[in-house]
Amino acid sequence: xxxxxxxxxxxxxxxxxxxxxxxxxxxxxxxxxxxxxxxxxxxxxxxxxxxxxxxxxxxxxxxxxxxxxxxxxxxxxxxxxxxxxxxxxxxxxxxxxxxxxxxxxxxxxxxxxxxxxxxxxxxxxxxxxxxxxxxxxxxxxxxxxxxxxxxxxx
Amino acid sequence: xxxxxxxxxxxxxxxxxxxxxxxxxxxxxxxxxxxxxxxxxxxxxxxxxxxxxxxxxxxxxxxxxxxxxxxxxxxxxxxxxxxxxxxxxxxxxxxxxxxxxxxxxxxxxxxxxxxxxxxxxxxxxxxxxxxxxxxxxxxxxxxxxxxxxxxxxxxxxxxxxxxxxxxxxxxxxxxxxx
Numbered sequence: 001x002x003x004x005x006x007x008x009x010x011x012x013x014x015x016x017x018x019x020x021x022x023x024x025x026x027x028x029x030x031x032x033x034x035x036x037x038x039x040x041x042x043x044x045x046x047x048x049x050x051x052x053x054x055x056x057x058x059x060x061x062x063x064x065x066x067x068x069x070x071x072x073x074x075x076x077x078x079x080x081x082x083x084x085x086x087x088x089x090x091x092x093x094x095x096x097x098x099x100x101x102x103x104x105x106x107x108x109x110x111x112x113x114x115x116x117x118x119x120x121x122x123x124x125x126x127x128x129x130x131x132x133x134x135x136x137x138x139x140x141x142x143x144x145x146x147x148x149x150x151x152x153x154x
Numbered sequence: 155x156x157x158x159x160x161x162x163x164x165x166x167x168x169x170x171x172x173x174x175x176x177x178x179x180x181x182x183x184x185x186x187x188x189x190x191x192x193x194x195x196x197x198x199x200x201x202x203x204x205x206x207x208x209x210x211x212x213x214x215x216x217x218x219x220x221x222x223x224x225x226x227x228x229x230x231x232x233x234x235x236x237x238x239x240x241x242x243x244x245x246x247x248x249x250x251x252x253x254x255x256x257x258x259x260x261x262x263x264x265x266x267x268x269x270x271x272x273x274x275x276x277x278x279x280x281x282x283x284x285x286x287x288x289x290x291x292x293x294x295x296x297x298x299x300x301x302x303x304x305x306x307x308x309x310x311x312x313x314x315x316x317x318x319x320x321x322x323x324x325x326x327x328x329x330x331x332x
Contacts, residue, residue: 048187048292048293051185061257061283062283062287062292062293065282065283065284066287088190089190090190090287090289090290091190091290091292092190094187094188
């Protein structure tokens, strides 16, 4: 079974290739720890040309330039937060794929939860009201039994 | 009143439809992003001239009076469509227009200027696009309005149109010139 290790190696290579997105081999840093940090940052930054891809996933020229800048800053000794601040100072919060929690973004973050809770509360209120409906009177019970008997008879 | 719970979703949908139609018909580009540098000083830069020219452009060239900074490239088709608009602003309104030539082949840029006219007071070549990134440029063309104090007051991503010049740029320039 010589092909098994070969297949495993191929699958591993394919898995790694998928994770790299549009990051070209010559862009990557020699230091694997720095490259891993660059990848993490790259996944968080929006490509402003395509707008729905991260810079790691995009083939756009600007995305490649930004990937290069991220790697340059990391090599120069910046922390991850400093790199993010460098990019947001130029492109604004929109460049972040995960919007930051601020007064202006409260509705964005908590709106869905508030709507869900409000919906559940509305349904529970309606339920309670329905349960409180009056029980049948003796006359209604008799008539109901009569109707049911009648249905069985023929 | 009993119908209200059933009518409410319909009314909400109608309100949304009107709002979205308004946005679509306003002619605004939904992909246009606001600049993070509005009201901030122009970041420091100094770009060399295109070969055979002696100008170049630097952040210190701005200030004293309101000026425009236009980012263009010879390979950019929308730049060609806005070129007459920029030319008109520079020549008829007498607004100094300075330019950054973005990631261009210098020979192509010079030929483009010969062919389409050169309304620019100064041009700097941004071969690697780094100055543009410091300005938050994410595509060409882009146009900035810089005030007397050298601060960025306005940025338009995409080609300038005569309509945009009349409704936004001229009023702003008039106010900044005071």
